[in-house]
Amino acid sequence: MTPDPERAPSSPALAGRLLTLTVGMPAAGGTFVARHEGRVVFVRGTAPGETVTVRLLEDPQEQASARFWRAEALDVLEAGVDRVPSVWDEAGVDGVGGAEWAHIALPAQRRIASEVLQELLRRAGVSSFPIEQVQVEPAPHDADGLAWRTRVRYAVDADGRVGMRGWRSHDVRPVGEDPLSAQAVRELRLGEWTAPEGTEAIDAVAPSAGPASVVLIGRDLDPDDVVIPQSWGDADVAVRTSRGMVPLRGDATVHERVGERMFTVGATGFWQSHRRAAELLSEVVESSLRAPRGGSAWDLYGGVGLFSAVAAEQVGRDGSVVSVEGNRRASQLAVQNLEDLPQVSTATADVTDWVRARRGGVDAVVLDPPRSGAGVELMGLLAAAVRQRIVYVSCEPSTLARDLAAIEKKGWRVADLRAFDLFPHTHHIESVAVLERAEG
Numbered sequence: 001m002t003p004d005p006e007r008a009p010s011s012p013a014l015a016g017r018l019l020t021l022t023v024g025m026p027a028a029g030g031t032f033v034a035r036h037e038g039r040v041v042f043v044r045g046t047a048p049g050e051t052v053t054v055r056l057l058e059d060p061q062e063q064a065s066a067r068f069w070r071a072e073a074l075d076v077l078e079a080g081v082d083r084v085p086s087v088w089d090e091a092g093v094d095g096v097g098g099a100e101w102a103h104i105a106l107p108a109q110r111r112i113a114s115e116v117l118q119e120l121l122r123r124a125g126v127s128s129f130p131i132e133q134v135q136v137e138p139a140p141h142d143a144d145g146l147a148w149r150t151r152v153r154y155a156v157d158a159d160g161r162v163g164m165r166g167w168r169s170h171d172v173r174p175v176g177e178d179p180l181s182a183q184a185v186r187e188l189r190l191g192e193w194t195a196p197e198g199t200e201a202i203d204a205v206a207p208s209a210g211p212a213s214v215v216l217i218g219r220d221l222d223p224d225d226v227v228i229p230q231s232w233g234d235a236d237v238a239v240r241t242s243r244g245m246v247p248l249r250g251d252a253t254v255h256e257r258v259g260e261r262m263f264t265v266g267a268t269g270f271w272q273s274h275r276r277a278a279e280l281l282s283e284v285v286e287s288s289l290r291a292p293r294g295g296s297a298w299d300l301y302g303g304v305g306l307f308s309a310v311a312a313e314q315v316g317r318d319g320s321v322v323s324v325e326g327n328r329r330a331s332q333l334a335v336q337n338l339e340d341l342p343q344v345s346t347a348t349a350d351v352t353d354w355v356r357a358r359r360g361g362v363d364a365v366v367l368d369p370p371r372s373g374a375g376v377e378l379m380g381l382l383a384a385a386v387r388q389r390i391v392y393v394s395c396e397p398s399t400l401a402r403d404l405a406a407i408e409k410k411g412w413r414v415a416d417l418r419a420f421d422l423f424p425h426t427h428h429i430e431s432v433a434v435l436e437r438a439e440g
Helices: 106-124 277-289 306-315 328-337 351-356 376-385 397-408
Strands: 018-022 032-036 039-044 051-056 068-078 136-138 151-156 162-165 201-205 213-217 236-241 244-249 253-258 261-266 296-300 320-325 344-348 362-367 386-394 412-421 430-437
Touching: 018 032, 018 039, 018 068, 039 051, 106 136, 106 397, 106 412, 253 277, 261 328, 277 306, 277 362, 277 386, 277 412, 277 430, 296 306, 296 351, 306 320, 306 344, 306 362, 320 328, 320 351, 328 344, 351 376, 362 376, 376 386, 376 397, 386 397, 397 412, 397 430
Parallel strands: 039 068, 136 412, 213 236, 296 320, 296 362, 320 344, 362 386
Antiparallel strands: 018 051, 032 039, 051 068, 151 162, 151 201, 201 213, 236 244, 253 261, 386 430, 412 430
């Protein structure tokens, strides 16, 4: 580390102060760790081993007495071996916050993400699986990590300018070519469009089947104020206000094909963002779940039914699958998507409350919770209720690690753990853990 003592912060007025630091190991959240006079500094926009000039960021809770500071790299004095020309210039200093690793080579991104995941598992105390074997894998046929994002939320400022928010900032920044977004999203040219008054955000979707979708979001947005630009082509368009969804073109849904099955998804509903994620994760769940023929399975946080369809094929017509989802609209669409599978039923409920109320067990469970994870209570309930196997799909490694450690304490083990780079040029990781009862 080579701090600049003449520029070292010495008062609560830290924002904008400059330091020269050498960064080391990665931290959860996409930053890298440096130290200044014993205090940890989490630095964005750098890479392991680099010496950089950084600017401390404004945050009321990160003043001179704080345990750590956050900073953004302004200038690279000594580049690390992992640095490459950025794939997205607008994601650099004072840029958009959605591509914090755009300047790091893809293989290095996956190595760094593997290190972060392994460290989180160690700190949580996961002990039943060889942690060093956990390595982040690329998505199939994803050579450059570009054009993968099929679901994009853009921010809109008070003047109607469309962009994305900066890192730890409310400012709306230009997106430029937006190279991580799918071609159909980029062709909408939303960054060149001025949104009508009252627009707070825009959701753009490039589904695997059918036209693109644009949803303008604003509590008080008047649908009559929306003039659909020619650049949107045949895209479906809707407006979501505090009063609900108003379709202007189409029915405010999109269609996704996975194998031979078509899924209808709400235009602002949840679906995996990477263009190959749904297919890949379905294949991994199919090979891992092994729900017995004629048996029972639960699909928790089931969404519109992606993994319920996998479980239904395994248990067959004489088995049973229940999809549990807290979002009513998603549950309604799951019924529609799975209407040809009579062995599947749906429940709209809080997942933990629903499992707590069950009497009797189940053979197998697949769950895909939000980033907050399943939680210790739910993992304990599943440890008691599941007879054979649990497949846990996670988009947040820290909560996954917590939940795996919790169920290990209940007599279960991690039989397999795979991680996938489904968010290239960001720090996010998708993981699939396979859990079985420990022997003895």
